[in-house]
Amino acid sequence: VTDTTLDLQKLDRERVAVLGTTKPDGTVHLVPVVFAVSGDTVVTAVDWKAKSGRKLARLTNIEANPTVSLLTHVYDDADWDRLRWIRLDGSAAITESGGDYEQAIEALVAKYPQYLDRPPEGPVIVITPENISYWEAKD
Amino acid sequence: VTDTTLDLQKLDRERVAVLGTTKPDGTVHLVPVVFAVSGDTVVTAVDWKAKSGRKLARLTNIEANPTVSLLTHVYDDADWDRLRWIRLDGSAAITESGGDYEQAIEALVAKYPQYLDRPPEGPVIVITPENISYWEAKD
Numbered sequence: 001v002t003d004t005t006l007d008l009q010k011l012d013r014e015r016v017a018v019l020g021t022t023k024p025d026g027t028v029h030l031v032p033v034v035f036a037v038s039g040d041t042v043v044t045a046v047d048w049k050a051k052s053g054r055k056l057a058r059l060t061n062i063e064a065n066p067t068v069s070l071l072t073h074v075y076d077d078a079d080w081d082r083l084r085w086i087r088l089d090g091s092a093a094i095t096e097s098g099g100d101y102e103q104a105i106e107a108l109v110a111k112y113p114q115y116l117d118r119p120p121e122g123p124v125i126v127i128t129p130e131n132i133s134y135w136e137a138k139d
Numbered sequence: 140v141t142d143t144t145l146d147l148q149k150l151d152r153e154r155v156a157v158l159g160t161t162k163p164d165g166t167v168h169l170v171p172v173v174f175a176v177s178g179d180t181v182v183t184a185v186d187w188k189a190k191s192g193r194k195l196a197r198l199t200n201i202e203a204n205p206t207v208s209l210l211t212h213v214y215d216d217a218d219w220d221r222l223r224w225i226r227l228d229g230s231a232a233i234t235e236s237g238g239d240y241e242q243a244i245e246a247l248v249a250k251y252p253q254y255l256d257r258p259p260e261g262p263v264i265v266i267t268p269e270n271i272s273y274w275e276a277k278d
Contacts, residue, residue: 016212016214030159030169030208030226031210065166067167071171073171075155075171114219
């Protein structure tokens, strides 16, 4: 069990994250995503809801610039000592079929019962971690 | 009351956001922030906790590239129909004193009782909105 594995386990306990990608003009694009750990990677899918005629910005952005950041955080209005976040910086790839794709969908469905009846059908973003950082208010 | 004013009022109901800035190398930097609406701008401060010898990445990034994005989102594990987000893209400036600074601190303290005993002491990031977008799962 390497440090990265432990970090990913910790990250996987969170239910939602914000994915940051870089737009073609060099500015930031943010979107909340559900995600799961699949092997040594973090995966998130485009589900039925998000599908539309035009390609999602996050996919276009990643094709042009694969460096992404994923942030989970906990906010507690009643106790700012409980604030904490985990940030994963890494390199993203897009897959639409094959073993990695199947494994990613499996990880997402296993984590989110919401996906059981209707697994995501869109492309999967596979993020290979390069750095994981933490912050806790109590430190 | 313009549309932007209504959008900002809606945004201001949320308690926490993720701020995305662009690093000097062109990649994304994410950090959760508390924020408030101050006039036609959105403000967030570096508080005592975050102060340290070295300058925070978000400040260095904004000095080099003022285009930022701020995202608030609601996640509900029990009901994905309740998922929603608001995203504000805009241009950021940093202020450490003067009228804008005082007004920003006032707005933050008014919104967050947590700041009452100990208002933020660091620089304030003032974001002028260029675009505000919404997403709701139910749409």
